[in-house]
Amino acid sequence: MEKVFDILNSIQPVDAPDHLYDQVMGRVNQSRLVPMGWIGLAAALCFLLISVDVYCLMIEPFQSVQNPAETITPVTNNGLYYD
């Protein structure tokens, strides 16, 4: 086992390559942008909202109520006037 540790002991430290700093800073700057996941989620929500709007427009529109009173007391004859 001592021989094993002597071999491990002989491993020399090396210098980190110079280009690593640029690569690190590139990744740091990239991580500052909005993550793609968030962009996808926002796009999906927009699509959902637009789809719901289109659906609401496509279904049969409500009949417009011109005289609200008619809907409450619909008068189909004038029988009261002849009683």
Add this chain to the structure above:
Amino acid sequence: MTFSQLYTTHKNMVYNLALHYTQNVEDAEEVTQDVFVAAHAKMASFRKESAIKTWLYRITINKSLDFLKAKNRKKRFSFLNARRLDADQGLDLPHFDHPGVQLEQKEATAAIFAAINKLPPNQKTVLILLKIEHLSQAEAAKVMESSTKAVESLFQRAKQNLKKIMASSEGF
């Protein structure tokens, strides 16, 4: 301390520690980048409860172990996707390319690392910290967030397991 100063002061320590875990230059470069990107993100929240060096040691160890786990997972899936399995084919052995190893010791060192790679992560870590990084037991205990006695006990277990693994493999 600015990030640039942090990088310049500790880049070699991080790179060499990553090399001891990954044993090749490409993987060590990737791990080093992971470490400093994480350090940059966490710098603001670093509470200075430990020295910066100890903090970076911990990040490097965690990132190295995560990298190796992910690499092993990829290997397993590529094995499942293989169209044809020949008898001589098997999983790729880690590519040993440690620039700190002298040429005449390369084969012996590669065999030792092959055995170290079979140890559990904490035993592998304690061997690397004590026998390659030459930390004291007290320093290793701070890095591993453990006690000196626990580190000593872990080291003894690692030594015994390493002996068994090397005895069962050819050449030792």
